[in-house]
Amino acid sequence: MKKLMKRAGLSLLLLLLVALVSLRTFGFEPQDRRPGLWLVGDLVTEAVSDWTFTDQVGEIFVQTNTRYGIPHSITTYCVEYNGNFYLFSAYYTGGVFPDTRGWNRNVMRDPRVRLKIGGRLYDHTLSHVTDASTTEPVIRRFESKYPEWESPGNENVHIFLVQ
Template sequence: MIKPVLKGIAVLLIMTIGTLLGFYLNRSDPWGRIPGKRLPGEEVTESIEDWSFTQQARGVTLEVRPSAPYSINASCLFHDGAFYSLATSIENRWVQFLLQDPDIRFRVGGKLYKGRATVVEDPELINDLFETLSQKYRGGVDRTPEQKARYRFIRIDSR
């Protein structure tokens, strides 16, 4: 009696693991904190002059490392006519990839664009960006100076 039940549980477990592995290996978009691969969709070919369309975006999906695409979901903000993303640490894998190759693709509002990423180094601009971030996301953005030191803003320019 117990053996058939255990055999059924084992089969169900193997099928579940196989299904999850299949989804993981065939993913394109990131899923929560799990990174994705190459983002599907048609790219907008025109260069972006007016970034104001990004003001309403709650987040951005970034694809780094064109040679072996790696995509993630990130917070984003529009500030002084420019578009930025936020990395919780310079040590994040995707940040390391974009430091090696700043050419990226990104999706905002269902459209896919080509861009170039630059880590923001200017302390005054970083303070302004934290202020804009706290206004956009209302709460949860009050961080200690030590926490702020870990974060990195990434400026995204059209290419």
């Protein structure tokens, strides 16, 4: 019986290891509101000086770092404004920032992220923007880029600057 339990345990451990290696290799990207894990694509190592190419992109993926070491990735909106690149997090049903969104909690704890735009990956850091002189025009830019978007009110919209 002990031998059977040991084999079962080792088999389960091996299965878990194969699953994690497969996910790491092939990724498990988010889809709409369902979060994902690792993002895969071609890593861009040179600095991005012009983010206007994202004007043609509707949604991007953001991979954050969790406390337990397995990435958490989500789908979000983005805009370029005055040469800077911004990401968007809306709390449609209210809630307290950053606690209501896992990816917001992760970014506030560890601002290093991986962005996937098209098939390309970009490693950057995010900073939460709270200054109204920046957030208000950026939100207006979001409204212009995404005319179908219904705002939950500026107090429930959080903006992150990609650095």
